[in-house]
Amino acid sequence: MRFPLTAQLVDEARRFELRSACRDCLFWRARAQACLHGWPDEGQGRWPLDAPGPDGAPPTEVAFCKEFELR
Ligand code: SF4
Structure with missing residues (x-):
């Protein structure tokens, strides 16, 4: 599910300690750096939400x- 990244969301994610990325998901296999279900990373693995992309640009x-399940 994709939607615009707003300043309000970034602020609330910090203040309320939002957990939504693969690293905090029950299905994340850290050793293999892969999803147990084999889902490709289409952006859900990025943390924090406003971390720059591979090109250095802000998302x-x-x-x-x-399928995220809090670990
Ligand atoms: S189920 Fe979704 S959030 Fe969880 S590890 Fe797989 S891709 Fe990431």
Whole structure:
């Protein structure tokens, strides 16, 4: 699920200690650096939400995975 990354969301993610990325998901296999279900990283692995992309540019979108389960 993708939607715009707003300043309000970044602020609330910090203040309320939001957990939404693969690293905090029950299905994340840290040793293999892969999802147990084999999902590709389409942005849901990025943390923090406003971390720059590979090109160094700030992101404009955020992606949440519908199968995320808090570890
Ligand atoms: S289920 Fe989704 S959030 Fe969890 S590790 Fe896999 S891709 Fe990441």
